[in-house]
Amino acid sequence: MAKEHVVKNGAKVKKSLGDRIVDVIIYGVLGLIALSTVLPFLYVIAGSFATEKELTEKAFFIIPETWSLNAYQYAIRTNNILRGLKNSVFLTIMGTVMCMLFSMSFAYPLSKAHFRGRNWIMNLVIVTMLFSGGMIPSYMVITAYGLYDSYWALVLPALINPFNMIIIKKFFSGLPVELDEASYMDGANDMQIFVKVALPLSKPVIASISLFYGVGFWNDYFNAMIYLQTPEKFPVQIQLRSIILLSSKVSEAAMDFYDLNGAPPDKAVKMACTAIATIPILCVYPFVQKYFTKGVMVGAVKG
Amino acid sequence: MAKAKAKVKNKKGYITLQDGRTMRVQRMSTWQYVVQHKWLYFLLLPGVIYFIMFRYVPMGGLIIAFKEYSPFQGIWKSPWVGFGQFQKFFSTNDFGRLLTNTLGISLLQLVLFFPAPIILSLFLNEVRHNGYKRLVQTLVYVPHFVSWVIVASLTYQLFNVTDGIIYQIIKALTGNTVDVLSQASCFWGLIVGQDIWRETGYGTIVFLAALAGVDQELYEAARVDGAGRWRLMWHITLPAIRGTIVMMFILRVGGLLNTGYEQIFLMRNDLNVARAEVFDTYIYLKGIKSGQYSFSSAAGMFKSIVGMTLVLISDRVAKLCGESGIY
Numbered sequence: 001m002a003k004e005h006v007v008k009n010g011a012k013v014k015k016s017l018g019d020r021i022v023d024v025i026i027y028g029v030l031g032l033i034a035l036s037t038v039l040p041f042l043y044v045i046a047g048s049f050a051t052e053k054e055l056t057e058k059a060f061f062i063i064p065e066t067w068s069l070n071a072y073q074y075a076i077r078t079n080n081i082l083r084g085l086k087n088s089v090f091l092t093i094m095g096t097v098m099c100m101l102f103s104m105s106f107a108y109p110l111s112k113a114h115f116r117g118r119n120w121i122m123n124l125v126i127v128t129m130l131f132s133g134g135m136i137p138s139y140m141v142i143t144a145y146g147l148y149d150s151y152w153a154l155v156l157p158a159l160i161n162p163f164n165m166i167i168i169k170k171f172f173s174g175l176p177v178e179l180d181e182a183s184y185m186d187g188a189n190d191m192q193i194f195v196k197v198a199l200p201l202s203k204p205v206i207a208s209i210s211l212f213y214g215v216g217f218w219n220d221y222f223n224a225m226i227y228l229q230t231p232e233k234f235p236v237q238i239q240l241r242s243i244i245l246l247s248s249k250v251s252e253a254a255m256d257f258y259d260l261n262g263a264p265p266d267k268a269v270k271m272a273c274t275a276i277a278t279i280p281i282l283c284v285y286p287f288v289q290k291y292f293t294k295g296v297m298v299g300a301v302k303g
Numbered sequence: 304m305a306k307a308k309a310k311v312k313n314k315k316g317y318i319t320l321q322d323g324r325t326m327r328v329q330r331m332s333t334w335q336y337v338v339q340h341k342w343l344y345f346l347l348l349p350g351v352i353y354f355i356m357f358r359y360v361p362m363g364g365l366i367i368a369f370k371e372y373s374p375f376q377g378i379w380k381s382p383w384v385g386f387g388q389f390q391k392f393f394s395t396n397d398f399g400r401l402l403t404n405t406l407g408i409s410l411l412q413l414v415l416f417f418p419a420p421i422i423l424s425l426f427l428n429e430v431r432h433n434g435y436k437r438l439v440q441t442l443v444y445v446p447h448f449v450s451w452v453i454v455a456s457l458t459y460q461l462f463n464v465t466d467g468i469i470y471q472i473i474k475a476l477t478g479n480t481v482d483v484l485s486q487a488s489c490f491w492g493l494i495v496g497q498d499i500w501r502e503t504g505y506g507t508i509v510f511l512a513a514l515a516g517v518d519q520e521l522y523e524a525a526r527v528d529g530a531g532r533w534r535l536m537w538h539i540t541l542p543a544i545r546g547t548i549v550m551m552f553i554l555r556v557g558g559l560l561n562t563g564y565e566q567i568f569l570m571r572n573d574l575n576v577a578r579a580e581v582f583d584t585y586i587y588l589k590g591i592k593s594g595q596y597s598f599s600s601a602a603g604m605f606k607s608i609v610g611m612t613l614v615l616i617s618d619r620v621a622k623l624c625g626e627s628g629i630y
Contacts, residue, residue: 027435029361029426030439033443034442037442037500037504040461043468060468102349102350105347105349105350106350106351106353108343109340109343109347110347120381121347124354124453125354128354130614130615131362131608131611132358132607133358133361133362133363133364134364134365135591135599136599136600136601136603137364138357138364139590139591140367141364145356156353165350190340191345191346198440215448219449220450221452221566221567222535226587226591237452240452241456242454244452244459267460271460274453274456274457278453279455281448282445285445286441289441292444293444
């Protein structure tokens with residue numbers, strides 16, 4: 001097989017028949033994998049716009065025959081899903097802004113090679129990456145601070161993620177030292193350099209790390225479940241879970257285990273609720289995709 | 304003269320200039336430094352307070368693992384019981400079950416899920432058509448960004464026995480009517496399957512980043528020497544990502560006891576609970592649900608310590624193998 005490679009003009013390599021068959025297989029398998037990741041979303045979104053009749057009659061479709069917004073009207077009227085959506089947007093924006101303020105300002109001094117106490121503080125951070133108090137002591141401490149049933153219980157414990165902080169720190173250390181020197185010459189102090197020189201240059205890292213924090217807040221379910229009590233404060237993830245899972249027809253035998261208050265929401269309504277919680281992420285995704293790949297790559301390089 | 308110069312050079316606090324003169328260099332005292340860079344310390348302060356209040360205070364809170372905590376007496380006045388809570392935890396029947404389930408899921412992940420992003424990266428690396436490559440990448444990253452609640456919702460909607468489309472397909476093709484959502488024997492597979500679906504694409508990023516650094520001329524040269532597709536992969540592509548594979552493996556082994564509790568919590572139900580109870584869900588149920596704070600803190604502390612030990616050991620092993628390690 002190897003002998004069949006012909007080098008033309010030293011540049012183009014002609015492919016053998018065997019190679020081309022392997023190529024086709026690879027392209028095909030990749031296509032199938034890509035399809036399998038998006039089909040569930042397409043199926044649910046399509047189903048949410050279809051009528052209940054079509055859903056029961058047809059096994060599978062991507063474009064509904066008759067379009068209908070009934071499921072959405074029902075979902076919005078009965079399940080307060082819009083309130084959940086509003087809460088999630090608020091929590092995500094507030095949480096991300098707070099996290100960025102804390103993480104950026106903490107990472108900046110640590111990025112300076114001359115900063116005294118740097119190793120000491122870094123060790124303090126690395127210890128927390130290796131060992132933590134765990135779920136119960138954290139729960140008790142946060143409750144003792146009086147944060148129970150408030151969004152602060154979700155935001156404050158998450159203010160600085162050590163991994164994200166290290167990515168930011170790495171980015172800051174990559175800025176040229178000459179910028180600092182020139183600014184000192186001009187009489188600027190460290191605060192002015194941070195705000196007027198370093199921050200405007202850090203847009204890429206701000207974009208990717210805000211994205212990490214933002215997705216974390218938007219998707220958070222567990223913390224919201226243990227710390228929030230008032231239903232008016234529930235984010236969309238909690239509402240989705242109660243609509244889909246608690247009343248879901250898991251199996252005939254499992255039905256008895258669930259406390260069913262009346263009939264479970266019908267199929268199209270469940271799909272509509274899933275779509276409502278998914279679509280915001282899917283809409284934002286194409287615009288931010290390039291930033292997170294950059295962020296992950298910076299994080300992957302050891303430093 | 305030369306002798307004297309060398310002597311001066313060795314003396315602390317002096318440097319020798321190029322023309323042979325010596326100059327005294329004074330290192331700023333710590334106090335002077337702090338005053339001059341007070342804004343840096345000011346910027347650092349909120350973070351330090353955060354780490355103390357939300358990372359170190361909970362660590363200190365672990366002392367209740369050595370006590371019999373009662374809410375009426377508070378942390379300080381509750382009686383000490385030494386390692387009593389740990390003994391109680393190890394001697395329950397639950398312990399063996401938790402360990403089996405946690406390790407079972409983790410090892411299954413290590414065998415089935417860990418290689419998946421590597422294989423997908425190797426496939427993507429073979430694609431020469433950039434547009435197609437980018438399209439596939441864009442699509443396979445998507446599931447990583449949706450929450451576990453949504454993944455669980457999709458799973459329920461696709462696999463339930465009443466109208467789940469995938470259930471119907473499997474039934475039509477194989478005649479198999481296993482309810483994967485409530486069969487205990489399917490639980491581990493279900494969890495690992497969800498992991499593979501959600502994280503494989505995203506997991507390729509680090510490997511593709513490592514591959515982007517490979518000099519394309521290496522491939523050209525090897526092709527001229529008559530290397531086929533498999534040879535190129537074996538001798539160029541795989542060595543290029545070896546370090547990354549080792550690093551990801553360390554991270555995975557270090558997190559052997561961290562079976563994402565959100566995911567498992569969402570998929571477990573009363574029917575499959577025998578295979579679904581892992582350390583994290585158990586700690587949550589015993590601690591937050593039934594209020595056995597001391598007992599569940601002890602369970603959590605056991606988990607943290609084993610986790611830390613695993614990370615440190617695997618890191619050391621990686622360094623012995625000549626890789627760079629993580630810490």
